[in-house]
Amino acid sequence: MNIENNKPLVSVLVAARNEEHNIIDLLNSIERLSYPKDCLQILIGNDNSTDKTESIIRNFITEKPHYQLVNITSNSPSPSGEGKGGVLKGKANVLAQLAHHAKGDYYFYTDADIELPPDWVQTMLKYFEGNSVGVVTGVTIVKGNTWFEACQALEWLSALYIIKRLADYKIPATGMGNNMAVSAEAYWAVGGYEKIGFSIVEDYAIFKAIIDKGFEFRQIFEPSIMAFTKPPKNYFEQRKRWVTGGIESRSIMIIPALIQAFALPILLIISILDWKTTLGIFGFNLALNFVGCLKILPKMRLVRLFKYIPIYTVYMYVFWFLQFVNYLLPTKIVWKERQY
Numbered sequence: 568m569n570i571e572n573n574k575p576l577v578s579v580l581v582a583a584r585n586e587e588h589n590i591i592d593l594l595n596s597i598e599r600l601s602y603p604k605d606c607l608q609i610l611i612g613n614d615n616s617t618d619k620t621e622s623i624i625r626n627f628i629t630e631k632p633h634y635q636l637v638n639i640t641s642n643s644p645s646p647s648g649e650g651k652g653g654v655l656k657g658k659a660n661v662l663a664q665l666a667h668h669a670k671g672d673y674y675f676y677t678d679a680d681i682e683l684p685p686d687w688v689q690t691m692l693k694y695f696e697g698n699s700v701g702v703v704t705g706v707t708i709v710k711g712n713t714w715f716e717a718c719q720a721l722e723w724l725s726a727l728y729i730i731k732r733l734a735d736y737k738i739p740a741t742g743m744g745n746n747m748a749v750s751a752e753a754y755w756a757v758g759g760y761e762k763i764g765f766s767i768v769e770d771y772a773i774f775k776a777i778i779d780k781g782f783e784f785r786q787i788f789e790p791s792i793m794a795f796t797k798p799p800k801n802y803f804e805q806r807k808r809w810v811t812g813g814i815e816s817r818s819i820m821i822i823p824a825l826i827q828a829f830a831l832p833i834l835l836i837i838s839i840l841d842w843k844t845t846l847g848i849f850g851f852n853l854a855l856n857f858v859g860c861l862k863i864l865p866k867m868r869l870v871r872l873f874k875y876i877p878i879y880t881v882y883m884y885v886f887w888f889l890q891f892v893n894y895l896l897p898t899k900i901v902w903k904e905r906q907y
Contacts, residue, residue, distance in 0.1 A: 574606045577688055578671030578751075582661035584614035584903045586679035587623060589797060593679055594627045602688035609634045610668050612661035614903075620679075639664055643761055655760055657905060658744075659769035663760035674754055676770070678745040680797045681707065690792045691748045694785040701753030701782025702774055704730075705746035705792035706867070716798050717875040718882040721860070724872075726820070727788065728863050733819070734786035741818045742774025746794045753777045767900060768812030790867050803893045804901050810894040828891035831884040853880045 579597065583590055597609060609628075613621045613636060621638070628634035642654035643663045655663050666674065673692065677683060687705070694703045706727050709719035730740040747770060757763060757776040766772035778784055799805040813821040838845035856876050864870050 574603060575672040575692065576606055576608065576670060577602065577673050577675055577692070577748075578608040578610055578669035579675045579677065580662055580665045580669065581609070581611045581677055581679055582614055582658045582665075583611055583616065583620055583624070583679040584661075585616045585618045585620060587616075587619040589680040590620055590623055591627065592682050592797075593677070594624070596681070596683040599685050600683065600688055601685045604633050607633050607688070608669065608671055610637060610665045611635070612637050612639045612665045614639045614657070614661045635668060637665060637668060655765050657769075657903065659760045659765055659772070662769065666754065666759050669751070671751060673748055673750055675748045676744050676746075677794065678796065681745050682710070682795045684791060684793055686791045687746075687794070690789070691787065694787060695748075695750060696783075698750075698752065699783045700750070700785055701756075701777040701780070702742065702747065702749045703785045703787060704743050704748075704774070705787050705794065706789070707743060707746045707794045707796050708869075709798050710795035711798050714875060714878050715882075717872055718879045718886075719798060720869070721872055721875060721879045722883065724863055724867065724869070725856075725859065727786075728859070729823070730820070731786045731788040734784065738819065739775065739778050739784055740786075740820050741768075741813075742770040744770025745796060746792065747774070749773065749777060750782075753780070753782045756780050756782070766812065767808055767815070767902075771812065771818060788866075793867060801901070803890065806890040807894050807898075808900050808902050810890060811900055824887070825891070827883060827887040829888075831888040834884065849880070853877060856880050 581593065600607070611624055611628075611634070613624065621636070624636050628636060639661050642656060642660050654660070662676070673695065675688065675691065691703050691705060694700060706724070708723045709716050711717070711720070727743075733740045754773070754777070757773070757780050760769065760773065763772050763776045774784070810821075810824065812818075813824060834845055834848060837848070853876070856879065857873075860873060860876060864872055
């Protein structure tokens with residue numbers, strides 16, 4: 568804790584691999600954080616980038632002592648044996664190594680393609696009550712102005728609202744590693760990433776491990792902690808990783824995901840028998856989306872997204888079916904130019 572400011576020291580951990588087009592926006596948003604800089608430690612792990620990521624970071628952090636660039640050139644061992652070959656890979660490996668440099672009382676996680684809100688740190692800290700809460704997750708939506716990006720923003724908001732409602736009943740759904748904080752006590756109580764082993768969804772792995780250890784969790788749904796992410800360049804690659812991770816980790820959120828995936832073929836079969844029933848089901852779904860967004864969009868100051876709800880309703884039928892088909896294809900999971 569910083570005695571002068573009476574505020575806890577916070578370590579922000581970022582894994583970056585070939586992020587030359589994204590990292591500067593994240594760094595600028597970190598500089599705009601309203602939390603005192605002498606209470607921040609920014610750790611950025613350069614994960615064998617082959618582009619200009621490292622040089623961009625180095626130039627930015629010059630004369631900024633609260634930043635530290637860590638070049639990740641090896642894989643951490645995983646004594647649990649859960650990693651392939653007994654080692655951690657990818658983002659889990661980077662975050663495991665950064666944790667050994669972290670000096671903070673809390674570890675805040677975000678991604679290189681994120682833009683953070685100014686009050687992110689102090690708002691998240693409010694929800695760590697005593698020593699009982701081990702992990703807090705925030706809200707992230709896709710940034711952009713096209714219909715496809717708007718549909719993804721609505722999709723993320725809807726999913727996170729469901730997660731929030733489940734959390735209100737003490738039901739853990741999933742973690743979200745681009746907007747998440749854990750106490751250092753909770754992280755080391757579970758042994759960190761080295762102990763829990765490799766997972767393609769490393770954020771959910773640490774989230775679940777902390778809760779299984781007896782710590783409480785909080786899911787926050789308010790605009791002061793809402794971050795923005797850029798739309799993925801490879802949409803279906805990202806979704807294959809998510810579906811695979813959700814099924815392997817047995818997250819409760821995979822249930823509504825699978826229901827949504829089968830909705831389109833079911834609706835098409837019904838339409839062959841009675842197109843009016845199909846139209847009625849779609850209309851009911853559209854009305855539900857409008858009602859649900861009445862609770863979400865004004866609260867999050869995103870009323871501009873209301874006009875996209877009709878196309879979003881179609882998007883959920885079509886793209887969730889395509890995601891499931893893509894998951895079934897016998898192809899490798901590719902993320903950040905690595906195969907898993």
